[in-house]
Amino acid sequence: xxxxxxxxxxxxxxxxxxxxxxxxxxxxxxxxxxxxxxxxxxxxxxxxxxxxxxxxxxxxxxxxxxxxxxxxxxxxxxxxxxxxxxxxxxxxxxxxxxxxxxxxxxxxxxxxxxxxxxxxxxxxxxxxxxxxxxxxxxxxxxxxxxxxxxxxxxxxxxxxxxxxxxxxxxxxxxxxxxxxxxxxxxxxxxxxxxxxxxxxxxxxxxxxxxxxxxxxxxxxxxxxxxxxxxxxxxxxxxxxxxxxxxxxxxxxxxxxxxxxxxxxxxxxxxxxxxxxxxxxxxxxxxxxxxxxxxxxxxxxxxxxxxxxxxxxxxxxxxx
Amino acid sequence: xxxxxxxxxxxxxxxxxxxxxxxxxxxxxxxxxxxxxxxxxxxxxxxxxxxxxxxxxxxxxxxxxxxxxxxxxxxxxxxxxxxxxxxxxxxxxxxxxxxxxxxxxxxxxxxxxxxxxxxxxxxxxxxxxxxxxxxxxxxxxxxxxxxxxxxxxxxxxxxxxxxxxxxxxxxxxxxxxxxxxxxxxxxxxxxxxxxxxxx
Numbered sequence: 001x002x003x004x005x006x007x008x009x010x011x012x013x014x015x016x017x018x019x020x021x022x023x024x025x026x027x028x029x030x031x032x033x034x035x036x037x038x039x040x041x042x043x044x045x046x047x048x049x050x051x052x053x054x055x056x057x058x059x060x061x062x063x064x065x066x067x068x069x070x071x072x073x074x075x076x077x078x079x080x081x082x083x084x085x086x087x088x089x090x091x092x093x094x095x096x097x098x099x100x101x102x103x104x105x106x107x108x109x110x111x112x113x114x115x116x117x118x119x120x121x122x123x124x125x126x127x128x129x130x131x132x133x134x135x136x137x138x139x140x141x142x143x144x145x146x147x148x149x150x151x152x153x154x155x156x157x158x159x160x161x162x163x164x165x166x167x168x169x170x171x172x173x174x175x176x177x178x179x180x181x182x183x184x185x186x187x188x189x190x191x192x193x194x195x196x197x198x199x200x201x202x203x204x205x206x207x208x209x210x211x212x213x214x215x216x217x218x219x220x221x222x223x224x225x226x227x228x229x230x231x232x233x234x235x236x237x238x239x240x241x242x243x244x245x246x247x248x249x250x251x252x253x254x255x256x257x258x259x260x261x262x263x264x265x266x267x268x269x270x271x272x273x274x275x276x277x278x279x280x281x282x283x284x285x286x287x288x289x290x291x292x293x294x295x296x297x298x299x300x301x302x303x304x305x306x307x308x309x310x311x312x313x314x315x316x317x318x319x
Numbered sequence: 320x321x322x323x324x325x326x327x328x329x330x331x332x333x334x335x336x337x338x339x340x341x342x343x344x345x346x347x348x349x350x351x352x353x354x355x356x357x358x359x360x361x362x363x364x365x366x367x368x369x370x371x372x373x374x375x376x377x378x379x380x381x382x383x384x385x386x387x388x389x390x391x392x393x394x395x396x397x398x399x400x401x402x403x404x405x406x407x408x409x410x411x412x413x414x415x416x417x418x419x420x421x422x423x424x425x426x427x428x429x430x431x432x433x434x435x436x437x438x439x440x441x442x443x444x445x446x447x448x449x450x451x452x453x454x455x456x457x458x459x460x461x462x463x464x465x466x467x468x469x470x471x472x473x474x475x476x477x478x479x480x481x482x483x484x485x486x487x488x489x490x491x492x493x494x495x496x497x498x499x500x501x502x503x504x505x506x507x508x509x510x511x512x513x514x515x516x517x518x
Contacts, residue, residue, distance in 0.1 A: 031338065033339045033342070034337070034338045034342060035335070035337050036334075036337065037340070037342050037343045037344075038338055038342055038343075038344050039342045039344045042346075064377045103503040111347075279331060279334065279335070280331075283327070283330035283334045284327060284330055285332070303351045
């Protein structure tokens with residue numbers, strides 16, 4: 001019984017991990033197209049190009065697996081897996097409905113999640129170093145610098161919620177969540193979401209990839225299935241960051257009829273945040289590498305510290 | 320400058336507004352485009368009008384029009400008259416792999432034998448098939464649309480202007496004749512019996 005329960009949960013997480021990123025990717029195709037007055041893919045699968053990403057996947061799978069002669073072979077081949085797997089692990093710990101509907105209850109869930117999230121970015125650093133390509137190296141360095149700069153505000157903002165809830169467990173945080181936490185933790189939400197996007201290298205923080213400047217940075221030398229895995233990691237990252245923001249700051253499954261419809265509220269909040277990620281990509285230009293650093297150190301870190309102070313004061317004085 | 324971040328908000332607003340509007344994409348193979356009047360797609364030959372004057376072939380900047388012809392002799396219409404000779408078209412071909420769609424051949428044709436057709440879907444997998452022979456050029460004539468009506472402020476077409484000029488001239492002459500006739504009849508009161516009998 002225990003075994004089947006665990007197996008069922010893991011299978012559900014795996015299915016979500018394989019479908020949700022594709023759903024976000026397809027939404028990005030369509031939303032970006034319509035925001036630019038286009039229609040996006042229309043043919044694959046027959047109805048409004050719903051199977052475009054499946055077709056892309058088939059194409060990627062058919063391509064030759066190339067490793068550059070000068071590359072650090074092992075590291076180069078391992079990097080996509082290092083980039084992708086952490087997001088799968090994080091997804092296990094994210095609660096989607098009340099009463100323990102979660103892949104696996106982790107007591108120090110927020111620690112686990114944030115620690116594993118940082119590993120995902122390492123995949124890109126590995127790819128950037130192992131490719132033996134100057135563009136990849138540049139991108140890898142920028143990735144590393146960005147990871148260092150944004151990990152701090154990410155952790156501080158998450159710590160603020162942990163302080164407010166008085167627990168490190170993600171389901172525990174949701175249990176104690178009240179609606180007025182929304183304005184209370186608003187600054188933290190902004191910092192966490194922004195830092196999360198920056199860790200994923202999504203526009204406007206995509207200087208490490210910057211296709212027009214350093215030709216996709218760490219991904220320059222990748223092709224075929226390994227490149228597809230990096231892409232999948234990017235979209236899985238969007239899902240994970242949006243879901244985490246929803247859980248930590250938007251109340252996750254809280255909403256009318258949460259007992260029955262909790263999973264729907266969670267999905268809706270996650271989807272809205274994913275839409276925001278796509279929207280920002282369409283609307284805003286890319287920040288320079290130095291602007292990205294300045295934004296993190298002079299804006300996000302002080303804001304996160306202020307949020308922690310605010311959380312502490314409210315917690316001590318009013319609760 | 321405005322508020323800091325107002326540019327970012329504007330970017331979001333513009334993209335969101337664009338998303339709610341209809342996209343401008345032309346769904347071409349599924350939906351045919353609405354071409355403007357006088358679209359230049361392919362050239363049709365109305366060979367009944369062609370007199371093999373060769374003006375089109377000589378004016379063509381690309382030398383993409385091929386014309387072969389021979390002369391036929393017609394017997395004299397009246398006994399004792401001279402025999403007449405006439406050009407007969409043997410081949411008329413346009414090589415659309417060379418054509419640059421300048422339209423000079425159509426402009427220069429004095430007998431209205433060449434026309435623009437809006438049809439544009441005649442791509443081929445073999446470049447030699449882009450040389451359209453006489454029968455194919457004649458077929459394109461069926462796709463030539465009626466000329467669009469002139470703009471309100473446009474000049475009169477030359478044919479109508481010339482016809483009107485001739486008609487006006489004739490009317491003026493008749494009016495003048497009537498004028499002089501009535502004038503003469505008025506002056507004929509004193510000089511009775513002179514003219515104006517048919518007035």
